[in-house]
Amino acid sequence: MEFAKKLIESNPLFNAGIGLGVLGFGAAIFRKGMSQTYKILQKKYIISMEIPSKDPSFPWVLDFLSKNELKNKMLKKNKSNFLFKLKPLPPNKLSVNTDFIKRENGSTSHSFNLNPGIGSYFSQYNGKYFFVERTREAKMIDLKNGSPWETLTLTTLSMDKDIFLNILEDAKKEASLNETGKLVLYTSWGVDWKQFGLPKRKRNFDSVVLDNNIAENLLMDVKNFLKNGSWYFKRGIPYRRGYLLHGPPGSGKTSFIQALAGELDYNICLLNLSERGMTDDKLAHLLNQVPPRSFVLLEDIDAAFPARSEATENTTPKSMHPPLLTLSGLLNALDGVQSSEERIIFMTTNHLSKLDAALIRPGRVDVKQLIDNVTDYQIKKLFLKFFENEEEKSKIFLSKIKEIMLKCNKTLSAAQLQGHFVLFKDNVDEVIENVDKLFD
Ligand SMILES: Nc1ncnc2c1ncn2[C@@H]1O[C@H](COP(=O)(O)OP(=O)(O)OP(=O)(O)O)[C@@H](O)[C@H]1O
Numbered sequence: 074m075e076f077a078k079k080l081i082e083s084n085p086l087f088n089a090g091i092g093l094g095v096l097g098f099g100a101a102i103f104r105k106g107m108s109q110t111y112k113i114l115q116k117k118y119i120i121s122m123e124i125p126s127k128d129p130s131f132p133w134v135l136d137f138l139s140k141n142e143l144k145n146k147m148l149k150k151n152k153s154n155f156l157f158k159l160k161p162l163p164p165n166k167l168s169v170n171t172d173f174i175k176r177e178n179g180s181t182s183h184s185f186n187l188n189p190g191i192g193s194y195f196s197q198y199n200g201k202y203f204f205v206e207r208t209r210e211a212k213m214i215d216l217k218n219g220s221p222w223e224t225l226t227l228t229t230l231s232m233d234k235d236i237f238l239n240i241l242e243d244a245k246k247e248a249s250l251n252e253t254g255k256l257v258l259y260t261s262w263g264v265d266w267k268q269f270g271l272p273k274r275k276r277n278f279d280s281v282v283l284d285n286n287i288a289e290n291l292l293m294d295v296k297n298f299l300k301n302g303s304w305y306f307k308r309g310i311p312y313r314r315g316y317l318l319h320g321p322p323g324s325g326k327t328s329f330i331q332a333l334a335g336e337l338d339y340n341i342c343l344l345n346l347s348e349r350g351m352t353d354d355k356l357a358h359l360l361n362q363v364p365p366r367s368f369v370l371l372e373d374i375d376a377a378f379p380a381r382s383e384a385t386e387n388t389t390p391k392s393m394h395p396p397l398l399t400l401s402g403l404l405n406a407l408d409g410v411q412s413s414e415e416r417i418i419f420m421t422t423n424h425l426s427k428l429d430a431a432l433i434r435p436g437r438v439d440v441k442q443l444i445d446n447v448t449d450y451q452i453k454k455l456f457l458k459f460f461e462n463e464e465e466k467s468k469i470f471l472s473k474i475k476e477i478m479l480k481c482n483k484t485l486s487a488a489q490l491q492g493h494f495v496l497f498k499d500n501v502d503e504v505i506e507n508v509d510k511l512f513d
Pocket residue numbers: 280281282283320321322323324325326327328329421422423487488489491
């Protein structure tokens with residue numbers, strides 16, 4: 074024993090080996106300790122939130138991350154508390170999102186918004202540090218909108234998941250600010266709704282001139298419907314209302330629906346029933362998924378069922394045709410919505426008589442309103458919208474138009490009038506002198 078001890082002490086190689094062994098052992102223990110600590114921390118104190126790209130909050134949070142970097146810089150200058158600070162590591166991975174902004178004069182300008190690209194970043198929100206990771210699946214695309222499948226993961230040291238809810242709320246608030254005063258149009262994309270272009274400036278409700286009180290009555294009807302949710306629920310009546318605006322082309326049906334949506338702070342889901350690939354199932358799905366505060370607009374409803382009769386529909390074996398939208402499918406979709414949210418559907422047509430009686434029966438269409446060619450009232454009002462304070466000239470214009478209309482037994486659409494006013498917008502006298510051109 075004594076001999077072995079002496080041998081070890083006198084042999085430097087042995088000594089170094091033992092030293093290294095102890096060090097290695099220590100390192101292994103340390104590593105294990107660290108990984109255990111990390112596991113405990115992860116289990117107890119690290120929380121993360123995944124936001125898949127198909128979730129509506131994905132673009133909001135992404136935008137919030139980039140926009141608040143700027144806001145932070147400004148706030149920091151004022152020595153205030155910062156909200157969200159983005160420190161990209163490395164700062165060379167960005168993605169672009171281009172916005173087009175319509176100016177007052179009608180021209181369009183663009184702005185490039187730089188978002189955090191694929192990669193990892195550190196961020197701060199209300200003084201808390203976050204690890205942000207944006208990843209993209211190389212081989213997967215979202216079939217609904219054709220974009221690559223992505224995930225945004227936010228990780229932080231905390232036991233309070235409310236912090237994520239706060240971020241989501243703030244991001245949504247910021248996104249809503251961008252939409253304030255604007256109308257969002259959605260179109261169908263597969264079985265989902267997708268925003269169509271950027272939010273548009275709302276059309277002023279008064280800019281669409283309908284005959285006496287039609288616009289006001291329709292507005293009141295929708296407001297009344299929206300106020301009476303509990304009345305419908307108490308009586309077990311489906312909380313929905315259908316409107317059919319019918320009349321000649323260019324009388325303002327679509328413009329009015331857009332102005333009405335703007336007035337009520339609603340958006341519009343535009344559905345083209347004649348679209349290729351529209352089937353009964355797809356339509357039913359879409360009508361069950363309407364984004365909140367949105368009107369559904371079915372334009373030119375008569376065109377969706379050209380020469381398609383119930384007879385052929387029911388006798389043709391299904392296997393011989395690709396699945397299509399059928400009239401009974403449309404009726405079922407209109408009836409079958411089980412939703413606690415209100416649902417407002419607008420339909421438009423130039424040919425009321427072509428519509429199937431079942432489609433426009435009460436419950437499916439509750440209000441039918443003719444939007445016709447212009448009356449005297451509209452002619453005068455539209456004239457004064459284009460040429461303010463020209464009361465006298467509006468009377469002359471009206472009497473001239475009426476004379477020609479009587480002589481040739483014709484009527485005019487508001488769109489025709491608008492075209493005439495735009496053509497001679499710089500000279501009100503030319504508008505009157507050239508009135509007969511309106512009927513060419
Ligand atoms: N009553 C109106 N008041 C103001 N502008 C109108 C009116 N009617 C039509 N217009 C103008 O005419 C154009 C076409 O109108 P709109 O598309 O709303 O007509 P529509 O009745 O929906 O036509 P269609 O039946 O062909 O779809 C728009 O630019 C709109 O500004």
